[in-house]
Amino acid sequence: MDSGVLPRVDRQLLLYQRWLNERLATIEDPEHRQLLRHFATWHQIRRLRTKAEKGPLGRSQINHTKQEVTQAGAFLAWLAGRGRAIGQCQQADIDAWHTESLATRRPSQSFLRWCMKTGQMPRLTLPPAVITQDSEPLHQNHRLAILRRVLNDDSLPPRARVAAALVLLYARPVSRIVRLTIDGVTDDETTVTVRLGDPPSPLPQPVAALMRAYLQSRQYLPYASSRSSQWLFPGRQPGHPMNPVSLQVHLREIGFPPQRGKTSAIRQLVLQAPAPVIAKALGYHDKTATRLVTEAGGTWSRYAPGDHSQ
Template sequence: MKNLVASHMTAEGRKILYRYATWHLLRRLRRRSRGKEVTHYQLAFAQQHLRAAVCLLDWLENENLTLATCHQADLERWMTSEDVRHRRETGRFVRWLLTQKITRDLSFPAVRWNGPTQAMDDDARWASARRLLHDDTLKPQVRLTGLLFLLYAQWPAAISRLTVDHIEETDGAVRIRLGAVPVELPAPVAELALQHVAVRRSHAVLARTASPWLFPGGQPDRPISAWAMGERLRKLGIRLAQARSTALFQLATELPAAVLARTLGIDITVAVKWQRAAAGD
């Protein structure tokens, strides 16, 4: 982020960007990570918002404008130009400027998300799930990763942070803790999960390094990165955003919002929105 801040042309602009990065983006990042390691996607998200702020300030400089002299008409001229980049992300920067009273004459309303608007291909999702259930040429860890994503709508960042202890076998049932309430896995997925846990524990004994991670990375004490996990799914032909939306949409038709939030580990407000979008009761 320091390089992005330093890339702006003026000292005043760099000062504002530093405040925005330190007191808004980084604080928000730490709050959302809840003390855990920041993922690749979370960092990329923050960098994109900072890059949007740099683009706007660079445009103002090229137009011989400042935040003090820029008016709504100037902002709208930039918003509708063909060269504009990161239009949506810039809105967060403009609204932050208003809260900090750095500017008073600009407006950039937020757009509230009300659920999915495009059709989702559930057939493609199930076709991918069937392949992962039955294709023995794929590694068990790859199959398990894809099934957790397709069936339980878990982002790569969430899957990468799972440990061996998140999977438990009691009274003949295999459960996985994705949220506050464990989810019982159906037989084919349960077999894959137990197979992978057994391999992980055997590897830990042989390596004499007790790595707790269900999907370890290149270093024993670190899990696989969310980016590498996402690449693993993309190589299977899975479109991440669309497939997860489809999974959430289907689950929201079957589960109450409170149960959806507790079992999948998602925020209750997100679960409510998905249930409304799916017309769930």
């Protein structure tokens, strides 16, 4: 008799569903509440379940999803204050909503696109993403200067130094750095490797020495649950990795902008090797790496495997 196997339930998804029910219960307008429930059920939760099938969801993903619901509800209330329902929304409303606070209200765009796609509101134009200085890549000299400081300044926190080195050398986003485990770091006393993709990436000196020192320092962490955790960057909550937002704060406190550092690093890497090779080694999608080659002005975008001698 085949008893079958129950599908794995993602804890973060369950927590989000609980939060959603509590959040919707606070919305007084029944039409707003129903619309938000449909958006969350048929768009957000479906998307989260698809991602959960590939791996555990992170708290940053759930936090962003919560922001989408919160800002969607705020938009509906704001629009009602202007005397309009969602089906009566006009371009002037969209422009005014984003003009007042673009950064804060941008998460509502996922809801607005869904409303347009499902016929809940007219098809209008949303403001495009604005490229700010925070998203521009670091100049190569600036990137190397930060890397030298991270490797040589013993006054900096070991956790921030290791995380910054992984970003600057291997273009590892903070959201993925916090998901690294101790088992993903191997040390044969000659070479230290970190499993970022396939195969594991070797750490050059003195980054390897920095990683060894960091692993030894974990025994002095203030929380016993953190010292025994298998996460490379354990969080305060037992069994959970560090919150990526918290790690970003630590990196900015030492003067390192993680997003700009990551963009600068990946652009340098794809100029040195074919995009498919970089993508496989670092766990990136090959299309993402190829696009970055083009943006960086490289020639590997025309790379194709096979014999090029003819």
